[in-house]
Amino acid sequence: MKRQTQKKTESPIALRPASREEAGLFYSELDEAKDEALGTVGHLRLDFGSGGKEFWSTWWPHNGNQLNTPEFKESLQEFVDALRETGPLKNLAAMGAYCRKQGGLITEDGRSYGYIAETEHYRYCLRCTPYQGEYNGYLYIYDLRQQAMAQQNRPIGWAAFANGEQREYHDPKTYLAAIRQELPYRNVTGFRYETLTDDPQVRKAVDDIILDFAGEENPRRACNYGLTEAGKQALRDAADPGLPHTYAWFVLTDCNTPEEQIHRDLTLEEAIQTYLDSDRPEKRLGVTKDGIATVDLARSLDGEQRFFQDHERLESFRDDPEIAAAVERLHQELEQTTPQQGMTMGGI
Structure with missing residues (x-):
């Protein structure tokens, strides 16, 4: 086991909490063929020592250590240094605080958390167990280029x-x-x-x-x-509040009828106006985020206005401040033009 000193770094690392479906990325793959397809460079076992403020690490190579190149070593050093400076690898207390704030539980016992970050060529999967007396972290690193080659083959x-x-x-x-x-x-x-x-x-x-x-x-x-792996990643990105997002609003009228029409790629203002101007008996207003996730927010049927709450349950929308602000505005705009007794709340 090697005790490491910390270097200063100016490179911010964007970690996102992992989902339970991604938990396998934080453990060693026993099937060598699958490990090769994943492009696993290796994993680092981490420990803050008895006082919670030291930093010990042990490197475990995968795939015959053939992916452990000088380029990778530099990338790994920058990643670890950045997380030691301001992230969950600063010390045991910082890891515990980070996990409590960010979430990302990946184990049934509620003791381990997972976080994922990607650089141009590597995917870093950090498993955190912020408890004294245990190994506090395991960092698995995957070469994205190897994954792409395996997918092609x-x-x-x-x-x-x-x-x-x-x-x-x-x-x-x-x-x-x-x-x-x-x-x-x-x-x-x-x-x-x-x-x-x-x-x-x-x-x-x-x-x-x-x-x-x-x-x-x-x-x-x-x-x-279903979705391809790229589609699944795009859906995870849509749920990440730390990334920039696009919003394409739409108005759908006469859904599931021969008269169905959809007005796409609108701004929120345009969507509200189109919705209000429409005299169709059934109309919906919704949004597509990042071209991958879609939700309906409002519907009018025969003059009865209804506001859906599905955005509060869907990961792509529930923590999005722009969606929350848009929902509030929709209530204000549409309630002004609809009799109060005609409004209901609910899901699709």
């Missing part, structure tokens, strides 16, 4: 035949063409397939082919197939 899908032949597909067009071509002869060739990618567009396209072969239409849209 990952097959889109897989197919097998009765004669024992197996095929891997890395190109979506080739994979979809193979399904389309082989499906009519599956009873003869024993054609079987499995879609391995999480890409919603590809998964939907596969279902489109299968249902079309059966003479049916696919009722599901691409958004019903």
